[in-house]
Amino acid sequence: MNIGVIGGGAWGTALAQVLASGGHDVTLWALEPEVVAGINAGENAIYLPGVPLSGFRATGDLAPLAGAEAILVVTPAQHTRGVLAKLPATRAPLLLCSKGIEAGSHKLLSEVAAEAQPGAAVGVLSGPTFAAEVARGLPTAVTIAMEDADAAERMAEAIALPSFRTYASTDVIGAEIGGAVKNVLAIACGVVEGAGLGQNARAALIARGFAEMTRFGLARGSRAETLAGLSGLGDLVLTCSSTASRNFSLGVGLGQGRAATELMADRRTVAEGAFTAPVLCEAAEAAGIDMPVAQGVRALLEGADVRAVIGELLARPLTREHV
Numbered sequence: 531m532n533i534g535v536i537g538g539g540a541w542g543t544a545l546a547q548v549l550a551s552g553g554h555d556v557t558l559w560a561l562e563p564e565v566v567a568g569i570n571a572g573e574n575a576i577y578l579p580g581v582p583l584s585g586f587r588a589t590g591d592l593a594p595l596a597g598a599e600a601i602l603v604v605t606p607a608q609h610t611r612g613v614l615a616k617l618p619a620t621r622a623p624l625l626l627c628s629k630g631i632e633a634g635s636h637k638l639l640s641e642v643a644a645e646a647q648p649g650a651a652v653g654v655l656s657g658p659t660f661a662a663e664v665a666r667g668l669p670t671a672v673t674i675a676m677e678d679a680d681a682a683e684r685m686a687e688a689i690a691l692p693s694f695r696t697y698a699s700t701d702v703i704g705a706e707i708g709g710a711v712k713n714v715l716a717i718a719c720g721v722v723e724g725a726g727l728g729q730n731a732r733a734a735l736i737a738r739g740f741a742e743m744t745r746f747g748l749a750r751g752s753r754a755e756t757l758a759g760l761s762g763l764g765d766l767v768l769t770c771s772s773t774a775s776r777n778f779s780l781g782v783g784l785g786q787g788r789a790a791t792e793l794m795a796d797r798r799t800v801a802e803g804a805f806t807a808p809v810l811c812e813a814a815e816a817a818g819i820d821m822p823v824a825q826g827v828r829a830l831l832e833g834a835d836v837r838a839v840i841g842e843l844l845a846r847p848l849t850r851e852h853v
């Protein structure tokens with residue numbers, strides 16, 4: 531297939547390399563001219579250093595990608611609308627690989643993409659996928675969700691490799707909500723680590739965080755089994771247990787009592803949970819959905835004292851586990 535990849539960060543670069551390894555004809559669009567030049571010379575030293583790249587080309591021009599047979603969209607969530615608006619109108623299926631919810635509108639990226647490119651079918655590629663591992667060819671499994679079951683299966687078959695297993699799904703909303711919410715929960719788990727609260731606390735937080743993800747996801751039309759799958763629970767477990775996660779690492783700093791402004795200053799790579807937490811809380815509050823862990827993360831990002839936030843969470847009234 532002729533495949534376009536929009537976004538030259540770590541994940542777009544890793545995906546382009548996987549697709550090229552599978553024999554696809556891949557063109558990657560990157561924002562920064564130095565990233566374009568680096569990829570074409572064999573390394574994306576800014577966002578995916580140390581990984582040799584070959585078999586695909588990078589460009590700074592979006593126009594050629596509009597004619598691809600499929601386009602992977604891998605820009606940070608808050609830039610998705612702007613970049614898709616600059617892409618000439620396309621009928622190629624758009625597979626969203628970014629994880630987030632649009633600030634202000636509270637829209638999921640599938641809704642954003644459908645508005646920006648009304649002629650294109652929109653799907654999601656998501657799962658537990660650290661870019662550096664994928665780029666090195668280590669075994670990885672992802673969900674490919676498209677409303678049309680046949681289209682999802684065709685896409686899943688087209689891009690699968692022995693070390694890159696794809697599972698087709700028709701639950702687009704479920705796949706994207708899992709990925710967006712887990713980033714916020716990964717920050718929370720990092721806080722547990724940074725504040726030295728122990729492994730019992732982290733496991734409890736993963737389980738209670740998953741309850742929040744499920745409540746929010748079901749209210750927005752997700753299927754429970756999607757949230758319990760690769761793109762939800764799978765990704766939650768990955769990013770809640772490793773400093774390889776940017777979101778978890780941000781949380782570790784917050785848990786150590788460092789300020790979010792200091793931790794976010796001058797960072798070139800994206801910790802999506804920091805952008806998703808406020809919009810997720812706003813959307814949950816508007817819909818009357820209880821998300822205390824996400825609210826705690828938002829408070830920390832806004833400068834609240836870490837001991838006070840932890841104390842408030844632990845002092846919540848006791849309740850039934852399943853309400």
Ligand SMILES: NC(=O)C1=CN([C@@H]2O[C@H](COP(=O)(O)OP(=O)(O)OC[C@H]3O[C@@H](n4cnc5c(N)ncnc54)[C@H](O)[C@@H]3O)[C@@H](O)[C@H]2O)C=CC1
Pocket residue numbers: 537538539540541542543560561562577604605606607609613627628629630659660661662798799800802
């Ligand atoms: N890195 C990973 O392991 C994974 C990342 N993702 C998701 O993929 C998305 C992209 O993340 P990464 O590739 O890791 O990014 P990154 O953190 O490696 O790089 C930042 C990216 O932001 C782009 N950017 C900055 N300003 C921009 C603007 N004004 N317009 C458009 N793009 C702009 C940069 O060009 C660069 O591509 C995020 O939503 C992330 O959650 C999903 C799965 C794995």
Ligand SMILES: O=C(CO)COP(=O)(O)O
Pocket residue numbers: 629657658659660661713716765768769774775776777778800801802
């Ligand atoms: O989404 C990811 C892995 O699936 C990457 O997580 P971080 O953005 O926290 O590094």
